[in-house]
Amino acid sequence: MLDKIGKVITKIFGSKSEKDIKAIQPIVEEINALGPEMEKLSDEQLKAKTQEFKQKIKDATAETSKKIEKVKAKMDDIENLSQGESRRLADELETLEQEWLDILEDTLDDILPEAYAVLKDTCRRFVG
Template sequence: MANFLQNFFGTKSQRDIKEILPYIKKIKEIYPNIQQLNHDELRQKTIGFKEKIQEAVATIDQQIASLREQMTLDAEMLPEEKENIYNQIDKLDKARYDQVQVTLNEILPEAFAVIKSTAERFTNNE
């Protein structure tokens, strides 16, 4: 029975490989283009990744900053109102985390190709 299930669903390692295979294919597609970049262009890619993440969460960061400023400016705010704002901030923090994860997954193949190229350059002392 166990062999039947294993044959039907695959082993854990087979399922893991099946999950990462699309990423590996994308990395292999992107890698030749990354290899052609010079050192400065490669550094710029990393800066671009950081900027993309910051852009993805900019709106949420502004909303969080606005709520915190609102609490700071209104010293006579009732505890219930503060609690409501803290709950909104918590929800926005979770949304921010989720957005960062989505963005990281979007840039993952390209970022890995950049890391691979950088490691190869260090190994070859370029």
């Protein structure tokens, strides 16, 4: 009885794997569309893509990284901070670190298709 109910629910709403496939299908299509572009690149140009990705991440997180460093520098002077000021700085640091992680996640999502296309073409070149 429960098995039949489960099958009906899966038929109506779809299975977890079907939902996952549906969610990533646009990314897969974007990766595949980048394939011909990657094939045109020389080995050196393909290798340089990794540096490009690292630079994009660094550029995207630079401003927040500077803010984090400023707060950490203020926190280093712990002897001259009141308990309230110390708590405020700790909260600010926590907020900035979460902001940095959010920016990193967004940036990684942005470069994911191209990075995977680079990896895919690199493997194609090695395997043949």
